[in-house]
Amino acid sequence: MDTKLLERICNENACGGAAITSLDQQALCLNHFLLRCYAKLEAVDPRSQKFHEDPVDLPSMRAFIEECSQKALEISLQSENLSNLERGRLLDILLWSGELFVLLRAPRITFADSTPLGESSKPARAASPRT
Numbered sequence: 001m002d003t004k005l006l007e008r009i010c011n012e013n014a015c016g017g018a019a020i021t022s023l024d025q026q027a028l029c030l031n032h033f034l035l036r037c038y039a040k041l042e043a044v045d046p047r048s049q050k051f052h053e054d055p056v057d058l059p060s061m062r063a064f065i066e067e068c069s070q071k072a073l074e075i076s077l078q079s080e081n082l083s084n085l086e087r088g089r090l091l092d093i094l095l096w097s098g099e100l101f102v103l104l105r106a107p108r109i110t111f112a113d114s115t116p117l118g119e120s121s122k123p124a125r126a127a128s129p130r131t
C-alpha cells in the first residue's frame, strides 16, 4: 500500500516535492514530514514553550505520536540517501515521540504541573480509559 506513495506528490501547499511518506493520511516529502512532526510534537509537549492548554483528545494525540515515530523509523530504514542532518532529525523525532509517549501515559503528573492557575475546574485529562 505504501509503495504507491513513491509516485505521489507532497500535499503541502506549493511544495511539489516527491512524497516519501504519509502522515495523517496526507502524502508528504521528507522535509514537510519533519516540519509537521516537530510542530505537532511541540504543541503536545507539556515542557515546550509552544504548549498550550487546548482541550486535547488524548487517544488521538497518542495515535499521532505513534504514527510520527513509526513513520520516522520507516523512513530511516528504507531511505538510503539521507543526509546526516536528515537522519539526525528522524532520530530526534523518534526519541522525542518515545519520551512523549511515556509522559502521556502518566498525564496526571505532567499535566497537573503545567496547568496554569484558575484552571482547576477543567475535567482531568486522565479521565479517558486507556486503550
Ligand SMILES: [Zn+2]
Binding pocket: 010, 011, 012, 015, 016, 017, 028, 029, 030, 031, 032
Ligand atoms: Zn513538501
